[in-house]
Amino acid sequence: MAVLMFAVPSRHLADVVAALVKATLPERLQVLDAVDLATRIRVTLPLLLRHIQRLKDVREAAGDETNDKENQIVKISRGGRNLSPDPELDDDGEDGIAEFETKIKEANMPDEARKAALKELGRLKRMAPHMPEYSMTRNYLELMVDLPWSAMVKETCNISKARADMDADHYGMEKVKRRVLEYLAVRQLRGDLKGPILCFVGPPGVGKTSIAKSIATTLGRPYQRISLGGISDQHDIRGHRRTYIGAMPGRVIQALRNVKAKNPVLLLDEVDKLGTGIHGDPGAALLEVLDPEQNFAFTDTYLGLPFDLSQVLFVATANTLSSIPTPLMDRMEVIHVPGYTQEEKIMIGQLHLLPKQLREHGLTPDIMHVPPESIAIVIGEYTREAGVRTLERKIGALCRAVAVQVAEARPEDQAIGDEGVKADMVVAEAEEKGDGTQQGEPHKEGGPTAGEHSYHQSPLINLTHLKEYLDLPVQVDAKMIHDVLGPPIFQSGLSGRVSVPGVAVGLAWTPVGGEVMVVEASHTGGDGGLTLTGQLGSVMQESAKIALSWVRQHSFLIGLEKDFMKDGEIHMHFPAGAISKDGPSAGVTILTVLVSLLSQRCVRPDVAMTGEITLNGVVLPVGGIKEKVMAAHRAGLTTLVLPAANKKDLADIPNSVLNEIEVVLVNTVEEVLQAAFDEGFSEMFDNDKDGESVSKSPMSKL
Numbered sequence: 001m002a003v004l005m006f007a008v009p010s011r012h013l014a015d016v017v018a019a020l021v022k023a024t025l026p027e028r029l030q031v032l033d034a035v036d037l038a039t040r041i042r043v044t045l046p047l048l049l050r051h052i053q054r055l056k057d058v059r060e061a062a063g064d065e066t067n068d069k070e071n072q073i074v075k076i077s078r079g080g081r082n083l084s085p086d087p088e089l090d091d092d093g094e095d096g097i098a099e100f101e102t103k104i105k106e107a108n109m110p111d112e113a114r115k116a117a118l119k120e121l122g123r124l125k126r127m128a129p130h131m132p133e134y135s136m137t138r139n140y141l142e143l144m145v146d147l148p149w150s151a152m153v154k155e156t157c158n159i160s161k162a163r164a165d166m167d168a169d170h171y172g173m174e175k176v177k178r179r180v181l182e183y184l185a186v187r188q189l190r191g192d193l194k195g196p197i198l199c200f201v202g203p204p205g206v207g208k209t210s211i212a213k214s215i216a217t218t219l220g221r222p223y224q225r226i227s228l229g230g231i232s233d234q235h236d237i238r239g240h241r242r243t244y245i246g247a248m249p250g251r252v253i254q255a256l257r258n259v260k261a262k263n264p265v266l267l268l269d270e271v272d273k274l275g276t277g278i279h280g281d282p283g284a285a286l287l288e289v290l291d292p293e294q295n296f297a298f299t300d301t302y303l304g305l306p307f308d309l310s311q312v313l314f315v316a317t318a319n320t321l322s323s324i325p326t327p328l329m330d331r332m333e334v335i336h337v338p339g340y341t342q343e344e345k346i347m348i349g350q351l352h353l354l355p356k357q358l359r360e361h362g363l364t365p366d367i368m369h370v371p372p373e374s375i376a377i378v379i380g381e382y383t384r385e386a387g388v389r390t391l392e393r394k395i396g397a398l399c400r401a402v403a404v405q406v407a408e409a410r411p412e413d414q415a416i417g418d419e420g421v422k423a424d425m426v427v428a429e430a431e432e433k434g435d436g437t438q439q440g441e442p443h444k445e446g447g448p449t450a451g452e453h454s455y456h457q458s459p460l461i462n463l464t465h466l467k468e469y470l471d472l473p474v475q476v477d478a479k480m481i482h483d484v485l486g487p488p489i490f491q492s493g494l495s496g497r498v499s500v501p502g503v504a505v506g507l508a509w510t511p512v513g514g515e516v517m518v519v520e521a522s523h524t525g526g527d528g529g530l531t532l533t534g535q536l537g538s539v540m541q542e543s544a545k546i547a548l549s550w551v552r553q554h555s556f557l558i559g560l561e562k563d564f565m566k567d568g569e570i571h572m573h574f575p576a577g578a579i580s581k582d583g584p585s586a587g588v589t590i591l592t593v594l595v596s597l598l599s600q601r602c603v604r605p606d607v608a609m610t611g612e613i614t615l616n617g618v619v620l621p622v623g624g625i626k627e628k629v630m631a632a633h634r635a636g637l638t639t640l641v642l643p644a645a646n647k648k649d650l651a652d653i654p655n656s657v658l659n660e661i662e663v664v665l666v667n668t669v670e671e672v673l674q675a676a677f678d679e680g681f682s683e684m685f686d687n688d689k690d691g692e693s694v695s696k697s698p699m700s701k702l
C-alpha cells in the first residue's frame with residue numbers, strides 16, 4: 001500500500017483509499033499481494049474506475065445529466081463537492097460553503113479572526129469531503145462561527161433586586177449575601193469588571209453553586225458551570241492542538257460557545273480539585289484565563305486566535321482552601337460559606353427544599369404535608385452533613401412515596417390522556433380553590449420566591465376525587481419516615497461509647513465539615529511503647545509523642561509511678577480507620593485519652609475538645625472552630641473545650657447553638673483535664689487556673 005501511495009499524487013490519494021475501502025476482501029488482499037508497483041497499479045485501477053462509476057450512478061439516479069467520466073475523474077480529484085454525491089460523505093455542497101461565508105460575515109469577528117476563518121473556508125473548498133482534514137476544518141469553522149465574538153447580553157444590575165433574588169432562593173447566609181451585594185455595588189459604581197474573582201468556599205451542599213446562579217440571574221447574564229474536579233491536563237483548559245484526532249477547544253471556549261454571549265457568568269466549580277499530571281499544570285492555564293491583564297486576548301490552542309475573556313464574570317467554588325494553588329488564590333476573594341445549624345436546616349427544608357421537591361414531583365401542600373418535626377427527624381436520623389444535599393434527597397424520597405400513594409389511589413376514570421376529564425378537573429379545581437393559589441401555573445425559571453411558591457399541579461390530579469380515596473393531605477410523620485427511609489442511619493449522641501476509661505471525644509475538621517471523633521486507647525501487653533492506628537499523618541503522630549511526654553513529666557499529678565509505661569504497650573486508635581488524618585488539633589484529645597486510660601477514670605460523656613498542645617502543656621489555637629462546634633452540637637455534645645485564643649471564632653457561631661452548649665476556653669492542659677473529668681481531677685489543680693466559661697449558664701462544678 002505504501003508503495004502504491006508513493007505512485008499516486010497526494011490529491012488523488014483519498015479517491016484511491018475510498019475505492020479500496022469499498023472493495024471486497026479478496027480484492028483488497030489482491031492489492032496487498034501485488035508486490036511490484038506496476039502490478040499493484042494494474043490491480044487497483046479497475047477498483048478505482050468501479051468506484052467512480054458508482055459515484056456517477058448515484059449522481060445520475062439523483063437526476064444529474066452529467067455523465068462524462070473523464071470530467072468526473074478530474075473534478076473528483078480536485079475534491080469537487082458538487083460532483084461527490086456519495087450520501088455517506090459529509091459534504092456541504094456549494095450551499096453549505098455559502099452558508100459558512102454568510103455566517104462568518106455575520107459573526108462580527110475581529111479582522112484577524114475573520115481572515116483566519118475565510119482562509120480555512122478556502123481550504124475547505126479545495127478539500128475532498130472524505131479527507132480526514134475535511135471534517136476537522138469543518139468543525140473548526142463551526143466553532144468560529146458559533147463563538148460569541150462580540151455578542152453581549154444587556155446587564156441589569158439593580159442592587160435591591162439582587163437582594164430580593166438572593167433572599168428568594170436562599171434562607172439565611174446573611175454574611176455571604178452581604179458580601180455579594182457589596183461586590184455587585186462596587187462593580188456597578190466602577191462600571192468595569194476588574195476586581196477580584198469571588199470564590200465561595202465551604203462544605204458540600206451549603207449553597208455555593210446556587211448563590212453563584214443567583215448572581216447570574218440578578219445580572220441577567222447567561223450562566224454556565226465549568227467543572228474542574230479531577231482535571232489534570234492543561235489542554236482541558238487551554239484546548240488541544242488541532243492536529244490531534246478528536247481535538248477540542250478548552251472548557252472556557254466551549255462554555256462561551258454554549259452560552260452564545262461573551263459576558264456570561266462562568267462558574268469554575270471545585271477549583272480546589274484541580275490536579276497536575278504529565279500534560280502540564282491546569283492551574284497555570286487557569287491563571288491566564290483569570291488574569292485581567294492578559295485575558296482580553298486569551299489564546300486557546302485549538303482556536304489559535306486571541307479571544308476576549310475580559311467581559312466574563314468568573315465565580316469559583318471550593319470545599320477547602322488548602323489545595324488551591326497560591327497564585328490562583330491570590331487572584332480570588334474568598335467568601336466562606338459555613339455549614340448550617342439544625343434550626344437553619346429545618347427552615348431551609350420547610351421554605352425551600354420541600355416546596356422544590358413537591359413541585360418536581362407534581363405534588364402540592366394540599367396533597368402532602370411535612371411538619372417541621374418530621375424534617376427534624378429526617379435531619380437527625382438520616383443525615384450527617386454540614387449542608388442540606390442529603391436532606392433534599394431524603395425529602396425527594398418521601399415525595400416519591402406519596403406520589404405512589406396518590407397514583408395508586410387515583411380513580412380509574414382519571415386515566416392519562418382523557419382530555420375531557422382533564423379539562424373538567426382543572427376547571428373544578430380552580431373553582432374549588434378560589435383562593436388565589438397559583439394552581440396550574442408553570443413555575444418560574446430558578447424557582448419561586450420564598451413565601452410565594454407556585455406549584456405546578458398535574459392536571460390529572462383532582463383533589464375532590466382523590467379525597468374519596470385518600471386522607472388528604474398525606475401527613476408525613478415519624479412512622480411514615482421510618483417506613484419509607486428505613487431504620488435510622490444515625491443515632492443521636494454517642495450512645496455510651498465514652499463510658500469507659502481511655503476514651504475521649506475529639507473534634508476534627510474536614511473539607512466536608514466538622515466531625516466528631518471518638519478516640520480510644522487500651523493497654524496491651526508488650527514492651528511499653530505507644531502504638532497509633534487510624535492512618536495518622538506525621539503531625540498527628542508527633543502530637544501523640546508530645547502528649548505522652550507531658551504525661552510522663554506530670555505522672556505524679558495523675559498518681560502514677562514514674563515508670564508507668566514499663567507495664568505494657570498503649571494502643572491508641574482513631575476511627576474511621578480507612579480515612580487518613582493529620583494536623584495538630586487532636587493534641588488535647590490524645591492527652592486526655594492517655595490520662596483517662598492511665599488513671600482509669602472516665603471522661604465526661606458530654607465533653608468534646610480540640611486544641612494543639614506544646615511540651616510545656618500550653619494549648620494553642622486551631623482552625624475550623626465553627627465547623628467543629630456545629631458538628632459537636634449535631635452530635636448532642638453539650639460541653640466544648642476550646643483553646644482560649646480561638647475565642648474570636650465564636651462570633652461566627654449562631655446564638656441558637658451557643659445557647660445550648662457550654663464552651664470552656666483553656667490555656668493549659670491542666671485546664672483541659674479540669675473540664676474533661678468529673679470532680680476527681682479538680683483536686684489536683686490549683687482552682688485559680690480554671691478555664692474561662694463563656695456559656696450563658698455557669699459550668700457545673702469541676
Ligand SMILES: Nc1ncnc2c1ncn2[C@@H]1O[C@H](COP(=O)(O)OP(=O)(O)OP(=O)(O)O)[C@@H](O)[C@H]1O
Nearest residue numbers: 169170171203204205206207208209210348352388
Ligand atoms: N441557604 C439555602 N437556602 C435554600 N436552599 C439552599 C440553601 N443552601 C443550599 N440550598 C440548596 O441545597 C442544594 C445544594 O446546594 P448547592 O448545589 O448550591 O451546594 P454547593 O455548596 O454548591 O455544593 P458542592 O460543593 O457539592 O457543589 C441546592 O438545591 C440548593 O438550592
